[in-house]
Amino acid sequence: MSFIEFKDVRKDYQMGEVCIHALYGVSFSIEEGEFVIIAGASGAGKSTILNLLGGMDTVSSGTIRVGDKIVSDFDSKQLTLYRRDDVGFVFQFYNLIQNLTVRENVELAAQISKSPLDITGTLKSVGLLDRENNFPSQISGGEQQRVAIARAIAKNPRLLLCDEPTGALDYQTGKQVLEVLQNICKKEKTTVVVITHNLALTPIGDKIIRVRSGKIESITRNEHPMSAREIEY
Template identity: 70%
Template structure:
């Protein structure tokens, strides 16, 4: 059994009398410790996959299994615990608490989980050792995204889910953030799932899952993922 399994997952949203098929039977697997890239154009279903995987939304039909747990069968209380303990989220817009320092933002996340990592070591690992006392407004976009990654990592999650994590960043800063995510996966064995519309990023993944019109159009395994430093776009 794979670490993450999507088996014929469908998600239909109802808008009045209109039914919108966000996913039309998506199936794929991701192994433990893999860096997976889910790629495809806007509206393909990438965010829906991430939301279902993170327990922020529920599937209409199909099976979602993470580390042996049937996420699609969880009730609201179980889903809350799953999101709290097992999942780290990194969004395009950093979602930091503005009146808390970088360290306090990370500390907030560490307080709600079972086995958090050391806050200061986590901030050091993302290159923010000298910015811990700064508030988000005093940090660049790239630094704020690093705080968001540190916050997600401090929870010591099973899976790190990243929704267009470089979407609000310039080219060089975005590269630095992707390198941080790639290094985190390699050094700490965290399963990382990144969704992106930028197909140039696909060589950095161990596994590339292409989404088109609510289905998986292609899955590629890269035996030798390319370091982000060597990718240009």
Template identity: 60%
Template sequence: MSAYVEFKNVKKTYKTGEIEVHALNDVNFEINKGEFCVIVGASGAGKTTILNILGGMDTLTEGSVFLDGTEISALSKKKLTAYRRYDVGFVFQFNNLVQNLTALENVELASQICREPLDAAKILEQVGLAERTKNFPAQLSGGEQQRVAIARALAKNPKLLLCDEPTGALDYATGKQVLQLLQDTCRKNGMTVLVITHNQALTPMADRIITVSSGTISSVRMNDNIVDIADIEW
């Protein structure tokens, strides 16, 4: 069985005038379908570049990247747009909700652009917001807004859920609720979830832990002793 996500000898170089910045150098790793993977590393280590390449928002300089047997790194611009639209759900540190749409309308927005969307109201119920569907973002707490953002990503029925510091703008207790939701989504729906964080304390919640430092993978390890979010302290 080949891996669901695969990075092979990935290199990313940015050029600014005469200066070359090596954001990634010889990055290799695999993630299996249905895994909860945490990519951890200091700020500037290259985590977000990995996520942006996997999400089809950035291109690589050398190497190849696969998702579910498709070589994303070889896709045309048009096909990359379709890939971002249909195959990947994104959750960022800031939820980027449309302020003049209700929670339900925000989730429906995502389902309008994809092939086999899930029911928006049902997804909001799953993330614990059945009573808040008619509320606007300004009427929701930070954690509720982030749950709407996760619901919006899930409504696309994506192959992969990519989360970049999803609790970065939240307080401790709310952050825990959001991480619990992501862990539950992975377990109950068999969703492949990838979370990027600088917080080493979050690694026990993952099946697979990938550590990035200075643009390269310093370790990949499987976690045999998965800890529930409720039991993690930081």
């Protein structure tokens, strides 16, 4: 049995008179510890998939299972616990708390977890221990994104979800951030799902799920994924 399963998931958004079919019968599975890339054009439904998987939105129909949890059946209280205990989320624009230091941002996230990782070790793993007492405004965009990753993994989640984590970064910095994500996946056996609209990133994934107009276009596997350091885009 796979770790994660989407079965015929549909998501409609009612906008006044108009009904938008954001997802139109999406099915896929993800193994534990897999590094998954979700790729597709703007508006394809990538964020919708990630938000449903992360318990931040609810399906119109279909089933989402994560481990032994049927997330699509959860009420809002169960979803809160699921988001808190099982999911780490990294957004495109970091979303750090500006008046807390790097360390405090990560500590805050760890505090809400049942089994948090050691803060010093987590900061070290993203290469930011020497910046722990700086405020977000005092570090670069790539460093801020690495704080956001540290914050997400400090909770020790089984599932790390990243929505365009390199979207606001330059080329080299983006590669460093992808490397950090790949390392976490390998070392901690965390299941990592990364959204991108950049097809040049697909060689680094164990599995690539291509989404188009609310449907799965293809699902492919790389037998020998490249390291983020090796790719050019």
